[in-house]
Amino acid sequence: MIVPPSNPTLEIEIKSLLGENPYLYTSRLPVFPNCDLAQRNTEYLNNYLDTAKRFGSLPLLAVIVGLTGSNYADGPEADRERCDRIAEELNAPFTTCSLAILDLLRSLGFSRLHLELPYPDWLIREAKMYWERAGIEVVAANSILKALGSADAYEIDNVQLERYLSSLSLYAHAPVLLSGTGMRTTGTLEDLVDRLPVPLLSSNLALAHWLLKQCGPDQGHGSVLFKKLLAKLQGFSSTSDWTNVDAFFNPY
Template structure:
């Protein structure tokens, strides 16, 4: 592909927490062709707790979108879930609508993207796979229950926030704890947790499907921009890939 052709591809944007090591590497593999991917970082908030940052980040979303300047984006996602969980689904939708109106292009939160993905594959009964401390896991479970999903099981990868440090081996070990009977999907919440290697290591067609935050953000932006899935995306989740045509 020459640069002239590249310039005609849809442009997709990401808002990423400052220390998150996982979003761009996984997104670049999930959206491997057919689109251009651009990221901006949310502000560093020194001397704050995770809970304090989750409450403060929301006010930075709109200013962060403005840092793309005159770059014309076709869609963007806020690539973190935690701040939305205390809002609930209705307020999360209102936030996404507000951000979209201000930006002039579709914007969605990671939690909103997961909800849309679950709906697209007809999943209602989920296992919540959490890399969060107890208070945030509780907020997450409340979000999904309030959105009309049945949280049949919660699997915690860690008792503290270690999403950025988790290894693929730890993720795979925790996945073995999932009771898959009657589960429609496993929601792997948290954009900073590395999930793609574990997803790709599963035998093709394994059930229930794994829906990670990054996978769902990629899916939502691809759907908005009419980007077709590549082979790696399809390997990660064939059922979600099928909804992209």
């Protein structure tokens, strides 16, 4: 897994979702201290391949970039083409977290999306365009940073996020996506998954789902928490009447 240099959250959350297997190795993107966020996003894109090559001769089953913001400006088509080129050079499956989210949405048959993002307004606009270009209807796109008065995603804790999400106006047939791999989300998803009448998913949940799919069942099926969250998403995707999904049913 490729990780932004200052992200304090991703490895911890992904390991809690994967469980004991598969083994997870990480490589960090370079630091660009003299760049603003927009410039860093561009530099990160240009360093995906070099960062992946730092794994050396490790026999990797798959590589994923634990980052969404860098990929939004170019759109899903360019995102996919870039990943295909890198996968060919690495001779291993390669994707970004943004594409992992898109693949999960499509596998579940969701075509609408409610975005809750720890981004500034300009990056939220890019995110909205990315999902619309992918054929997803975006019913809302809100800045969690602005709502909570936070400087960045790393400041937001589970209590703040849960309180914020519980206050939202929700939309019919529109899952709530918490995008941003540095934002702590697994605790909030665990607390709210049986209480909100719409599906909840996060960048990190989609990332774990893609890794498990690439590694195969002999490498593990995910943690108890992962299986619970995925089962709830599948429950929503299996019916057009979401009032039929028992909001208090917990199979685990």
